[in-house]
Every structure is written in C-alpha cells, then in structure tokens.
Amino acid sequence: MSLASTITHPPEPEIHASHDVHEHPFYQKHHFETAEQQREAASFGMWLFLLTEIMFFGGLFFAYLLYRNWYYDAFVSASNSINMVMGLVNTIVLIGSSFTMAMAVWSAEVRNKKLLQIFLLATVVLGFAFLGIKSGEYYDKFAEHHVPGASFDIHDFVHPQPGTDEKALSVDMANKTQIFFSLYFAMTGVHALHMIIGIAILIGLLWYSRSGIYTEGYVQPIENFGLYWHFVDIVWIFLFPLLYLINRH
Amino acid sequence: MSTIVSLPDQTTAALPKRTYINNEHGILSWLLTADHKRIAMLYLVSITFFFFVGGFFAGMVRLELLTPAGDLMAADTYNKMFTMHGIVMIFLFLVPSVPATLGNFLIPIMIGAKDLAFPKINLLSWYLYMIGGIFVLTTLVLGGVDTGWTFTTPLSTHYLNTHVVTTATAIFIAGFSSIFTGLNFIVTIHRMRAPGMTWFRLPLFVWSNYAASVLMVLGTPVLAIAIVLVALERTIGIGVFDPTKGGDPLLFQHLFWFYSHPAVYIMILPGFGVISEVISTFSRKRVFGYTAVAFSSVAIAVFGFFVWAHHMFIMGVSNYSALVFSLLTMLVAVPSAIKIFNWSFTMQKGSITFETPMLYAFGFIGLFTIGGLTGVFLGALGMDVMLTETYFVVAHFHFVMVGGMLMAFLAGIHFWWPKLTGRMYPESVSKLAAIITFVGFILTFFPQFVVGYLGMPRRYHAYPPEFQVLNVLSTAGATVLGVGYMLPLLYLAWSLKYGAIAGNNPWQATGLEWQIQSPPLTENFLETPIVDHEAYDYEWLERKTERELQYVG
Amino acid sequence: MSDQVKTNNNLKPVDADQGNLDMHDAPNVMNPEHVAHHIVSPTVYLMIFGVLMVGTALTAGMAYVPLGAFNAPVAIAIACTKAVFVVLFFMHVKYSSKLVKLTVSAGFFTFLVLCMMSLLDYVSRAWGRW
Known part of the structure; x- marks a missing residue:
C-alpha cells in the first residue's frame, strides 16, 4: 500500500489577521485550544455516534440471527421471493456513492470546490437512485401481499409458482415467512431512513459548500458526514447477503 | 493522614460582579444558550419538576396500599399509577439526574475546559429530554399507560388498549437525549483536558460519569430498537415478538434488559462519583485507593453488560443460562464492595466534619450497602425464584435508587450548591432535612423487605389483610419522606435570594471547580489552567491558601 | 488550489510516528491519543x-x-x-488514532456480547428449536 497511500498533510489553516496574539482559523470554536483539537473531538464524537448506530442495528441483526436459525426454510423461501437483481444493483449503487463520498472528502482536503460539489452531487444522485430502486422492491412486495400485517398472504409459499424449483412450505412454516418480512422491512426501512436523513444533510452540505467554507480548511463537516455515509454503506454490505442471498441455488 | 484546614471566614465573601448567571439576560438567553452551566440549570429545573410529578404517583400508590381492599382507585387506575411512577422516575429523573445537572455543570470545570466538546448538542439533548417529557405528559392527559415501566411483551403489544406508542415515543426521544449527553461527556473527557490533567489526576466524579457515559452510548440504542419494534408491532402488526406469528416474546426481554440492567448503573455510577468527592472533602483526606475506585467504576460498567438475564430467571430462559447469569451477577458485587470499603477507609483517621452533604453521604453508604447486599440475594438463582415479583424486589430497587442515588443526588446538590449559585443554604434546616429523609426512607422501604419476604406480590392494588400493618408503616414513611424532599426545595429556593454569600471555596475542597469564583464565569477559566498536583491533594491546597494569604495580606 | 498540498512549507512538524510536534498545540502534544491528519x-x-x-x-x-x-x-x-x-x-x-480504533472495536465487541450472551439462552433451552 505504500505506493498508493501517499501520506500527506493538510494545508495550513487560513488565518484571519484580525486577532492579536491568539490567531485562530475562522472555523475554530472558542472553547477549543486549537483547530486540531476541535477536529479530533468532532471526529471522535462522530465515531461514538456510529457506535450507538452499531448497537441500534445490532438488535435487529440479533433478531435476524435467531429467527433465521429457527425458521430456516421459511427464510429461504421468503428470501428467494425478493428481487436479487435489484438488490445487487442497489449494492453497486451504494458502494459507488460511498466512493464518490470518499472522493468528496478528498476534494475538500485538497481545497477543490468544483470537485467537491461534483462529488457531493453525485452522492446525492446515487442516494436517490438507491431509494428509487428500493421503493420499486417495496412496491413489488406490497403487490404480492408480502407486507406483514392484516393483508399478509402466505399463498405464494404454500403453493409456489409451477415451473420454479421452489420448495412448497407447510402452512405452519409458511406463516413464519411473516417474521422474515417483518425483519426485512424493519432492517431495510431503518436503513432507508438513514439514507433519507443522509441525503437531506448532503443537500445542506451542497448548499453551504457554495460559499467555499469547506474548501478553505474546514473539512470537518464533510469528513464526519462521510463517516456516517460509509457506515450506512457497511450496514447494506451486510444486509445484502443476509436478506437476498440466503440460499439461492 | 488528613490535613486539617479551617473553613474560610464567610462573612467577608462577596458575590463576583460578572458570572454565568448575569452574563446575559432574558428568557431567550437561557433557552438558546450553549453554556454548559446554564444548560445544567435548565436540566435541574426540569428534572426537579418531573421528580415531583413522579413523586405524586408514588404518593397515590402508597395511599391506595394504606388499606388491604382496592378502595381508593380501580385496579387499572392503580396499574397506570405505578407505571407512570416508574417511567417518570426512571427515564425522566434517575437517568439524567446527576450526569445532566451536576455532570454537565462540573465535568468541563473539573478537567479545566471552557465548555463541553459539543455545546449545541448539549442544548439539543435538553430539548430532546423536554420533548420526551412532553410526550409523557401527553400520555398522562390522554389517559395513561399501564404496561409497567418494562413494556413486557405480549402484554404491551396485544393485551392493552392504553397509550403504549406515545410512551414508547417519549422513551425513544428521551433515550437520544441520554445518548447525546453521554457522547458529549466521553469526547470532553478524552479531548478537552487541561495540560497536566492526566487520567489519574481526574476527580473520581469524572471517572464515574465517564463509565456511566459509556453505558449510555452502548446500551441506550438497543432499548431504542426494542421500543421501535414494540411500536411497529402495535401499529402495523409485524411479528417479531408475537408468539402467534412465530416470534419470541423473550427476545424483547433480552433486548430490553440489555439496556435496562446497565441503565441502573447509568443511574448509580454518577452517584458514586458524588460520594467520592463528598467523603474525601469532609474527611480532608485523599480517597483511599484512588486507582481502585476509578477502575471499579469502569469494571461495573463492563460487568454491567454481562448480567442482564438475572431479570428473566422466572420468564423461561434456559436453566443453563440462568446459572451462568447468576454467577456473573455476583461479579458486580466486587467493584461495588471495593467502593464501599474505600470510602470507609477514606474516613478512617480523617478529620471528619458533619456538614449537610456528608450527612447525605453517610445515608448513602448505609442504605446502598443494604440495597447492594439484597441485590446479591436476588442475583442468587434459588433466592430469586422465591423473591422476584414480590415487594422484596421493590424494596431492593428503592434502596439502591432512592436510598442510594437520590441521597447521592441530594448530597451533590448540597455540596455544589454554593458553586452553582454562589449562595449557602441554612445549615440547621438542611441537616434536619437530611435526617428526616433518612428516617422517612427507612420507614418507607424497610417494611417492604419484610412484607415481600412474607410473600406480598408487587403491582397489585389489593392485598391480604395480614400485611396491613407493614403497609401502613410504609405509607407513613412515605409521608415523612415527602416532607424530607419538600424541605430542600423550599430552603434552596429561599437561599437563591437570601442565602449567605458562599465565597469561592467554602468547603476547602481541592477540585479545580473550587479554585474559581462562585458562581463561575461563562468562560469558566480566564486562562487555561495547568494542573501540577494530584487529585484530592489537601496539602497542595493548604500551601496554595497560605501563599495567597501572604500575597494578599 | 491543489498546489498547496505538494509544497513542503505547509507541512506541520511531525515525529517518526506521525505525531504532531507543533508547539502551539500544547494540550495535544501531551495527549498520547493524538495523530496528525492524513489525506488518503x-x-x-x-x-x-x-x-x-x-x-x-x-x-x-x-x-x-x-x-x-x-x-x-x-x-x-x-x-x-x-x-x-x-x-x-x-x-x-x-490512519486514525488508537482511540478511534478502540472505539470501533468496542462497538463490535458489545454487539458480540449481545449476541453471545443471548444465544447462551437460546441454544440451551430444553424446549428450544435449536
């Protein structure tokens, strides 16, 4: 990696000529001694927030682990009924958006406003693409009566479409597919909610980036948002095989 | 050995001209403040309000239990009363009590920082707390909730027609307030310490708040997701906890207690910190075994995540795991006992004075020891099967939380009141209040151990007549306790205007917070302090005082 | 704009471990958790x-x-x-400090505690489905 990861250091923060002895960059809050201290505090704080996110999703992942082992057959059939191609495309879209976000952080670090805006915009577009495909999937599930609740229907699992090699489930086991779909909607729903919040913040960042504050040394907001966005990506990296690919062969 | 320091003469003390209180004026300067001291005061007012709301429900519960028959209120009204008591007291009082008020005020000052790392998030956390509180009050107006504070499934998801979702929203939002407070503390303690303020020079109050913050950050989100799933199950009928759809109700219990057991350490750990400060100051001695006390806080936080299923012994967890969890529960007793021993040894050969905070601290040590030891009874598998869901559990929990935490909170409030407001409260009345609280407490909750041991179940509005004597004692004690809590409210409010001027360091304590003016400046310190002494170094304080006397005099 | 990165004169002094040696940064120099900022x-x-x-x-x-x-x-x-x-x-x-590395691992560790300690119950139930 030594060739690729050329480690460099950020440019010196801009210094306002106004103050006398205590010269601070414009973005430094009064209660920090140095800009560096502020940056590290902010980044550490973001990591702690992601820690709470790990535990928030952790509860759902544990529920998944439990029921997948209890009702494996139901989970296989239910998993095979969701559209794997859409899931795969979404994975690629989301990893792509993670890449553009990483590039946006880099653009801010090297103080290139034009590139920063391009990459932020690309991330927004990819985020919307993900949500669009996701809502397509949700629509299919809704049409198939696979949404848990009063209108849930197990017909597709007890009597699979002729021509597919899908195994027919007993009524008892087919009822357990509702657990899968509960978890599917809870996990992807909470994930999508994080995406929506993320896109809203991204648009805000895009708006404020016009003034150039993020490209004059104040990288912190972009960097921290990047951490959040990559975390959302990681959650999906786990959700994709767990929900779409339980037993496809 | 202890260093004998005479308390400064308070008649010459004067209020400083510029403080965080008179720095800005008007209601907006408080509601939009980013100053950790002002936010702490906002918290203090709001948690006091919710404490008395919760206290009202406790009063109603005790009043109903005065007679064996369910004559004051119907069974479901009674259920709502104890549920609201639990929810208000736990989520709106105990969890934020010491960290959000005293911790918020003091942690930045104790480590020599100008503010918490994220002042705006600190304000946001107060607003989230208030929104959570408003949701709880909304529930109350709509007709209450009667799940018990534990939201046990499938009771909460299927069998109740009360406002579970509103309450769940309240707890979800209040939970985020707690997460943000914890996050802020951790970052502040890691990143904002003044030069020379190493980890082992931190006051123990900071250590224990740090441990509690770790629990807040790691535990609360699990409660959040469990509560979200309960709300989803009620509204759209997903089946994660529903046995008829193949879900496991015990999964909810696992997720709930994964937070809610560590939550009792979130509540008690900051209290431990207060007691360390108070005992050391009024014994004029460094805390015995500083490192052991510091690490015991961390140990409690770590062990706290390994013991939750002891709340579930009779709920159908496997015998094998019940055995393991019972054994692990015994581990928590070790660091708690270390603390009690070390506080006792701190007092040994100290020059003890019996100021009001010290009286509360004495109350804490006695009551917490009883509460902690009965916790060991309940952690033992065989005993728990007999005693759980009886008043023994209620008594144990209240000994730890009211006898422990509330005593610590009051000790802390009395200890730092001169720093918070610059005023002293009347000495004799406050000592009387401390004694009334202690007596009232024993009278309220000790009979509950007996009545629980005799087999009276909790959460019923009627009971067999042979338990009446003990219940009357308990209700009588609750009245005394109520007086004990009203008194501080009155004289502390009185002292705001009429109290004697306290001066910078009325107790001759060593923390950085006592070396600045009271009440402090908005910036806390005029210049960043450089720390060159260990924590609780009374000889350093004596030398410093002598130097100042020579310099000024 | 990107020229600034390449010039040497805006690099802060660092030691062998990329720790910051900027003396205006007193609290952070003494803070062993400090690591200088890297651009990937x-x-x-x-x-x-x-x-x-x-x-x-x-x-x-x-x-x-x-x-x-x-x-x-x-x-x-x-x-x-x-x-x-x-x-x-x-x-x-x-490229981050040990503190951040520790934070990340603490998250996954606690998640594992949640899983393992709960599974302890589920796998050993006499009436279980495991």
Whole structure:
C-alpha cells in the first residue's frame, strides 16, 4: 500500500489577521485550544455516534440471527421471493456513492470546490437512485401481499409458482415467512431512513459548500458526514447477503 | 493522614460582579444558550419538576396500599399509577439526574475546559429530554399507560388498549437525549483536558460519569430498537415478538434488559462519583485507593453488560443460562464492595466534619450497602425464584435508587450548591432535612423487605389483610419522606435570594471547580489552567491558601 | 488550489510516528491519543472501490454455488472483509488514532456480547428449536 497511500498533510489553516496574539482559523470554536483539537473531538464524537448506530442495528441483526436459525426454510423461501437483481444493483449503487463520498472528502482536503460539489452531487444522485430502486422492491412486495400485517398472504409459499424449483412450505412454516418480512422491512426501512436523513444533510452540505467554507480548511463537516455515509454503506454490505442471498441455488 | 484546614471566614465573601448567571439576560438567553452551566440549570429545573410529578404517583400508590381492599382507585387506575411512577422516575429523573445537572455543570470545570466538546448538542439533548417529557405528559392527559415501566411483551403489544406508542415515543426521544449527553461527556473527557490533567489526576466524579457515559452510548440504542419494534408491532402488526406469528416474546426481554440492567448503573455510577468527592472533602483526606475506585467504576460498567438475564430467571430462559447469569451477577458485587470499603477507609483517621452533604453521604453508604447486599440475594438463582415479583424486589430497587442515588443526588446538590449559585443554604434546616429523609426512607422501604419476604406480590392494588400493618408503616414513611424532599426545595429556593454569600471555596475542597469564583464565569477559566498536583491533594491546597494569604495580606 | 498540498512549507512538524510536534498545540502534544491528519489519495479510494466491487460480485456468485452449511459463513466472511476495507480506508481508521480504533472495536465487541450472551439462552433451552 505504500505506493498508493501517499501520506500527506493538510494545508495550513487560513488565518484571519484580525486577532492579536491568539490567531485562530475562522472555523475554530472558542472553547477549543486549537483547530486540531476541535477536529479530533468532532471526529471522535462522530465515531461514538456510529457506535450507538452499531448497537441500534445490532438488535435487529440479533433478531435476524435467531429467527433465521429457527425458521430456516421459511427464510429461504421468503428470501428467494425478493428481487436479487435489484438488490445487487442497489449494492453497486451504494458502494459507488460511498466512493464518490470518499472522493468528496478528498476534494475538500485538497481545497477543490468544483470537485467537491461534483462529488457531493453525485452522492446525492446515487442516494436517490438507491431509494428509487428500493421503493420499486417495496412496491413489488406490497403487490404480492408480502407486507406483514392484516393483508399478509402466505399463498405464494404454500403453493409456489409451477415451473420454479421452489420448495412448497407447510402452512405452519409458511406463516413464519411473516417474521422474515417483518425483519426485512424493519432492517431495510431503518436503513432507508438513514439514507433519507443522509441525503437531506448532503443537500445542506451542497448548499453551504457554495460559499467555499469547506474548501478553505474546514473539512470537518464533510469528513464526519462521510463517516456516517460509509457506515450506512457497511450496514447494506451486510444486509445484502443476509436478506437476498440466503440460499439461492 | 488528613490535613486539617479551617473553613474560610464567610462573612467577608462577596458575590463576583460578572458570572454565568448575569452574563446575559432574558428568557431567550437561557433557552438558546450553549453554556454548559446554564444548560445544567435548565436540566435541574426540569428534572426537579418531573421528580415531583413522579413523586405524586408514588404518593397515590402508597395511599391506595394504606388499606388491604382496592378502595381508593380501580385496579387499572392503580396499574397506570405505578407505571407512570416508574417511567417518570426512571427515564425522566434517575437517568439524567446527576450526569445532566451536576455532570454537565462540573465535568468541563473539573478537567479545566471552557465548555463541553459539543455545546449545541448539549442544548439539543435538553430539548430532546423536554420533548420526551412532553410526550409523557401527553400520555398522562390522554389517559395513561399501564404496561409497567418494562413494556413486557405480549402484554404491551396485544393485551392493552392504553397509550403504549406515545410512551414508547417519549422513551425513544428521551433515550437520544441520554445518548447525546453521554457522547458529549466521553469526547470532553478524552479531548478537552487541561495540560497536566492526566487520567489519574481526574476527580473520581469524572471517572464515574465517564463509565456511566459509556453505558449510555452502548446500551441506550438497543432499548431504542426494542421500543421501535414494540411500536411497529402495535401499529402495523409485524411479528417479531408475537408468539402467534412465530416470534419470541423473550427476545424483547433480552433486548430490553440489555439496556435496562446497565441503565441502573447509568443511574448509580454518577452517584458514586458524588460520594467520592463528598467523603474525601469532609474527611480532608485523599480517597483511599484512588486507582481502585476509578477502575471499579469502569469494571461495573463492563460487568454491567454481562448480567442482564438475572431479570428473566422466572420468564423461561434456559436453566443453563440462568446459572451462568447468576454467577456473573455476583461479579458486580466486587467493584461495588471495593467502593464501599474505600470510602470507609477514606474516613478512617480523617478529620471528619458533619456538614449537610456528608450527612447525605453517610445515608448513602448505609442504605446502598443494604440495597447492594439484597441485590446479591436476588442475583442468587434459588433466592430469586422465591423473591422476584414480590415487594422484596421493590424494596431492593428503592434502596439502591432512592436510598442510594437520590441521597447521592441530594448530597451533590448540597455540596455544589454554593458553586452553582454562589449562595449557602441554612445549615440547621438542611441537616434536619437530611435526617428526616433518612428516617422517612427507612420507614418507607424497610417494611417492604419484610412484607415481600412474607410473600406480598408487587403491582397489585389489593392485598391480604395480614400485611396491613407493614403497609401502613410504609405509607407513613412515605409521608415523612415527602416532607424530607419538600424541605430542600423550599430552603434552596429561599437561599437563591437570601442565602449567605458562599465565597469561592467554602468547603476547602481541592477540585479545580473550587479554585474559581462562585458562581463561575461563562468562560469558566480566564486562562487555561495547568494542573501540577494530584487529585484530592489537601496539602497542595493548604500551601496554595497560605501563599495567597501572604500575597494578599 | 491543489498546489498547496505538494509544497513542503505547509507541512506541520511531525515525529517518526506521525505525531504532531507543533508547539502551539500544547494540550495535544501531551495527549498520547493524538495523530496528525492524513489525506488518503484518490488512487487508494479507487483501488478500494475495485476491491468492493469484486467482493460484491463474489458474494452474489457464491450464493449460487451449493456449499451446504458453508454458504452462510462464506457470505458473512466476504461481507466482513468488505466492511473492514470500508472502515480502514474510506473511513480512515487505518490512519486514525488508537482511540478511534478502540472505539470501533468496542462497538463490535458489545454487539458480540449481545449476541453471545443471548444465544447462551437460546441454544440451551430444553424446549428450544435449536
């Protein structure tokens, strides 16, 4: 990696000529001694927030682990009924958006406003693409009566479409597919909610980036948002095989 | 050995001209403040309000239990009363009590920082707390909730027609307030310490708040997701906890207690910190075994995540795991006992004075020891099967939380009141209040151990007549306790205007917070302090005082 | 704009471990948790993006290969590897302080505690489905 990861250091923060002895960059809050201290505090704080996110999703992942082992057959059939191609495309879209976000952080670090805006915009577009495909999937599930609740229907699992090699489930086991779909909607729903919040913040960042504050040394907001966005990506990296690919062969 | 320091003469003390209180004026300067001291005061007012709301429900519960028959209120009204008591007291009082008020005020000052790392998030956390509180009050107006504070499934998801979702929203939002407070503390303690303020020079109050913050950050989100799933199950009928759809109700219990057991350490750990400060100051001695006390806080936080299923012994967890969890529960007793021993040894050969905070601290040590030891009874598998869901559990929990935490909170409030407001409260009345609280407490909750041991179940509005004597004692004690809590409210409010001027360091304590003016400046310190002494170094304080006397005099 | 990165005169003094030696930064110099800020180059990001794409293709492909009981471990192993790459490079943990590394591991450790201690109950139930 030594060739690729050329480690460099950020440019010196801009210094306002106004103050006398205590010269601070414009973005430094009064209660920090140095800009560096502020940056590290902010980044550490973001990591702690992601820690709470790990535990928030952790509860759902544990529920998944439990029921997948209890009702494996139901989970296989239910998993095979969701559209794997859409899931795969979404994975690629989301990893792509993670890449553009990483590039946006880099653009801010090297103080290139034009590139920063391009990459932020690309991330927004990819985020919307993900949500669009996701809502397509949700629509299919809704049409198939696979949404848990009063209108849930197990017909597709007890009597699979002729021509597919899908195994027919007993009524008892087919009822357990509702657990899968509960978890599917809870996990992807909470994930999508994080995406929506993320896109809203991204648009805000895009708006404020016009003034150039993020490209004059104040990288912190972009960097921290990047951490959040990559975390959302990681959650999906786990959700994709767990929900779409339980037993496809 | 202890260093004998005479308390400064308070008649010459004067209020400083510029403080965080008179720095800005008007209601907006408080509601939009980013100053950790002002936010702490906002918290203090709001948690006091919710404490008395919760206290009202406790009063109603005790009043109903005065007679064996369910004559004051119907069974479901009674259920709502104890549920609201639990929810208000736990989520709106105990969890934020010491960290959000005293911790918020003091942690930045104790480590020599100008503010918490994220002042705006600190304000946001107060607003989230208030929104959570408003949701709880909304529930109350709509007709209450009667799940018990534990939201046990499938009771909460299927069998109740009360406002579970509103309450769940309240707890979800209040939970985020707690997460943000914890996050802020951790970052502040890691990143904002003044030069020379190493980890082992931190006051123990900071250590224990740090441990509690770790629990807040790691535990609360699990409660959040469990509560979200309960709300989803009620509204759209997903089946994660529903046995008829193949879900496991015990999964909810696992997720709930994964937070809610560590939550009792979130509540008690900051209290431990207060007691360390108070005992050391009024014994004029460094805390015995500083490192052991510091690490015991961390140990409690770590062990706290390994013991939750002891709340579930009779709920159908496997015998094998019940055995393991019972054994692990015994581990928590070790660091708690270390603390009690070390506080006792701190007092040994100290020059003890019996100021009001010290009286509360004495109350804490006695009551917490009883509460902690009965916790060991309940952690033992065989005993728990007999005693759980009886008043023994209620008594144990209240000994730890009211006898422990509330005593610590009051000790802390009395200890730092001169720093918070610059005023002293009347000495004799406050000592009387401390004694009334202690007596009232024993009278309220000790009979509950007996009545629980005799087999009276909790959460019923009627009971067999042979338990009446003990219940009357308990209700009588609750009245005394109520007086004990009203008194501080009155004289502390009185002292705001009429109290004697306290001066910078009325107790001759060593923390950085006592070396600045009271009440402090908005910036806390005029210049960043450089720390060159260990924590609780009374000889350093004596030398410093002598130097100042020579310099000024 | 990007010229500034290449010039040497705006680099802060660092020691061998990339720790900051800037003397105006007194509290942070004494803070052993401090690590200087690094910029990861686009080449690295592009390579990681490639690795993630290969991982995605691999995880989708492996799902169609009948491996019996090993399908799930393989899928989780690939997902973990991808996550590690994202955490180390996209999220800069490789270049971050020990404190951040510790924070990340604390999160996964606590999640494992939640799983393991709960599973202890589920796998040993006399009436269980395990």
